[in-house]
Amino acid sequence: MAVKQLSVFIENRKGMLSEVTDALSDAHINLRALCLAEAADYGILRLIVDDTEKAVGIVRDTGRTVVVNDVVGVIVPDTPGGLNLVLHTLNGHDVGIDYMYAFISKENGKANVVFRTADVAAADKYLSDAGFELI
């Protein structure tokens, strides 16, 4: 099943990131994973949280542009070359990756990888058919 991810537009100015995290922490929203992509004048903060809908409202109220995207979340086998197995499966189906980040999940204690691709549902299917565990 697709994972819901928030993408938040962050102006490249001091304190812009912490304003968002402050607002989320005040609302008791737990961050499960995050990644900050940078461009010259702005960044895009990507977040996976425990309550996506509530977080969208909180972020919007800080005056920022926010959008929710579906991403693929997969548990990577905890062995050398574990990520490669995932990537080879995707290559075999011509699935391109826009961006990717990894985190250790508190719940499963394993290495999790999240990535964005054009057809999330298809990628989910390829990976689960190949025996990978999705998050």
Added chain:
Amino acid sequence: MERKYWQEEMETASRETLDKLQLERLQKSVKRTYENVPMYRERMDAAGVKPEDIKTLDDIRKLPFTCKQDLRDTYPYGMFAAPMKDVVRIHASSGTTGKQIVVGYTKNDLEAWDNIVARQLIAAGLTDEDKVQVAYGYGLFTGGLGLHGGASLLGSTVIPISSGNTARQVALMKDLEATALACTPSYALFLAESIAEAGLKPEDLKLRAGIFGAEPWTEGMRKQIEAGLGIKAYDIYGLTEVMGPGVAYECSEQKGMHVNEDHFIIEILDPDTLEPVPDGCQGEIVFTSLTKEAFPVMRYRTRDIGSVTHEPCACGRTFVRMSKPQGRTDDMLIIRGVNVFPSQIEEVLIKLGYTPNYQIVVDRVNNLDTFEVKVELSESMFEGSVGDLSRREREIGEGMRSTLGISPKITLVNPHSIERSIGKAKRVIDNRKLHD
């Protein structure tokens, strides 16, 4: 009751009648102004012109010009032509630089003003059964009280909410079932966005017409406002120095604005030679007041660039029509030697499908002009990827380059972060002036 005209006899008078009336009024006004305003008397004396020399309408060209600086130099009451006991109202221009310009009105002036605003409201199809939400700023700014006066005279129900507090504007607009809105076009657009963000649709409101003015706006912006609010949007033209909103007004044909020629004479002049240009040709818009008692102006140079046409209008009004001002000679920025009008930036954004929420920032670094256009990033423009945002920046930059001839740096900024909530949007920040 729906009426076609407010003052039919005047609004549909023949050219001959209008010419005769204008000449009579001009002669009387020049005489009064000469006698009561030292600056005009000195200038006319210096030019060797006496009030009696005004024998035809063309003789207006013998009169001296008035510039904004003249009105600053005579601050506060130097240009008043009526005794203060007869002056019943003061307004001031919303100028952010230098001294304010203070203008005054007698009872007759206010009556004339209310009537010309009522002409606009009737032309926009309003009646005494409409509820008009006046979201122009009330106070020294002429927008709020100007529209208030016209709508009251017409007998509409006025909702004098003034500008700002957008959440309350939207709530009252819905609850009170306002049928018409009067404010600046940028605020109308802001309200349309706020209405959408509040989860409302145009059908949830009773609005049917809007009267927008006090700042330049394009046809593209009109379409966005009309779609966003579900109304027909009318352009009202005016300026504090000449009267306030209502100097010229748009009819349902929307092919230019009818100048209230019983109160004002419009001239279109080549800004360099100050010679008249023919109908349809662009030039600087210049106004002379004909009936104003407290604050008459002779040949006031508006710095607005526009044109006029004397072609008959299908609405039946005979007043000459002026085009929407294409820009202002003093809004024009010269960046790296290239002339740039803010309206050009707006057009590019609209053409590319963006809401024109932008700000131009010009500065000078190491003797070179820097040129930046900030554009608000709305959620509809955001897919969440860096690649898509870079593509948008390039697309806007490319559009600017092909229209302006120079490339600004495009900076995407947070929604609603560009200051604009009250009155006029601040479109240009020119930091070069600070270093001069």
